[in-house]
Amino acid sequence: MFRRTEPTDCTIVWEGRELPARAGESxxxxxxxxxxxxxxxxxxxxxxxxxxxxxxxxxxxLVQVAGTQNMQACLVPVTPGLVAGIQHGARSFEEEAA
Incomplete structure (x- = not known):
């Protein structure tokens, strides 16, 4: 469905898996x-x-980026080495208090 038209210049980590990306793209x-x-x-x-x-x-x-929940993936710019993952259910306030 979606495909790249230009080469990638960095990697990000999604759910523990390295993926190619371009710095600055969402x-x-x-x-x-x-x-x-x-x-x-x-x-x-x-x-x-x-x-x-x-x-x-x-x-x-909504995703989890570097441990912060409720981040809109469409508004988060890629930086080399960015770590993100699936947001499961509602935001957890207990994790923030710890």
Whole structure:
């Protein structure tokens, strides 16, 4: 569905897996280019969700970036070595207090 037209210049880590990316592109774009379409799970049913609007309006692309939850992948710029993962359900406040 999505494919790169230019070469990559760095890698990011998604769920422990290294993926090619371009510094400065959105995390959502990098994940979609790598074939990843499920970014989070809903709190109620656990249904998979992925980016819809790619401009920060829908909140369907929420991910965890460097341990911070509720980050919109479409608004997070890629930096070399960025570490991110799926957001499972609702944000956890207990993890932040620890």
């Amino acid at each position: 995390l959502a774009a990098a994940l979609l280019a790598a074939g990843i379409t499920s970014f989070r799970e809903t709190p109620v049913t656990g249904a998979a969700r992925g980016p819809l609007c790619l401009m920060g309006a829908c909140f369907d692309c």
